[in-house]
Amino acid sequence: MASVSSKSFESLTADNLDPRLTKPPSGQRVVTDGFDVLNFIDFKWDVVSTAELGGHFLVLPKTCQPFGVLHGGITAFLAENLASMGAQVNSNWARVAGLDLNVNHLLSASIGETVYVRATPLRVGKRVQVWDVKFSKPVQSGSLATTTEMATTAVARLTVLVGLPGVEKAKDGNEKLLAIAKSMNMVLPPDEITQLASKL
16 A cells, blocks of 8 residues: 655645545535535524524434434534534624534434524633533423423534634625524624725
8 A cells, every 4th residue: 555645735736636526516516604504404593692593404314314313413513503603693703613512412303303403602702602502302292292392302512712813704604694683683793894894
């Protein structure tokens, strides 16, 4: 087996890689931000605020692993995505990056079940934020299964670093989140990027 030195990778760019590795198949498009994946899984927003971000989605075959239950990667994606968006909202739209994500799966969610996701801040600091994310689904309970309760399917915690350079790259995502909040009649902190652009 031939050895590969780390120097071999220094010259790799999208221009000299096999196009099958860098371009989507014909008829498919490149995922550009977290909203593309949220749209792919048909995620519906319920709340967007500084205190909570949340929504729900129906478990479909496209979000499942081979055994017909929600794939853990979807859970991890949603946890990091919603908590990161919440961190941006709470840091006046600063650029953020996840430092540590921990997900515990407690109960499966099968095809056809609705899963609710809620991200809430545990600590909002200037440089570090910690967010809890809870996943739940309605279940029937009682002797005649006449009562519906919410059962926790997973819990996650994300630690986020706040205030990284390059905030202008997040402009499109920030504008999308502001539009979602506005459509729900929710008020978010002013978008610094929009404010700066209006002053130019």
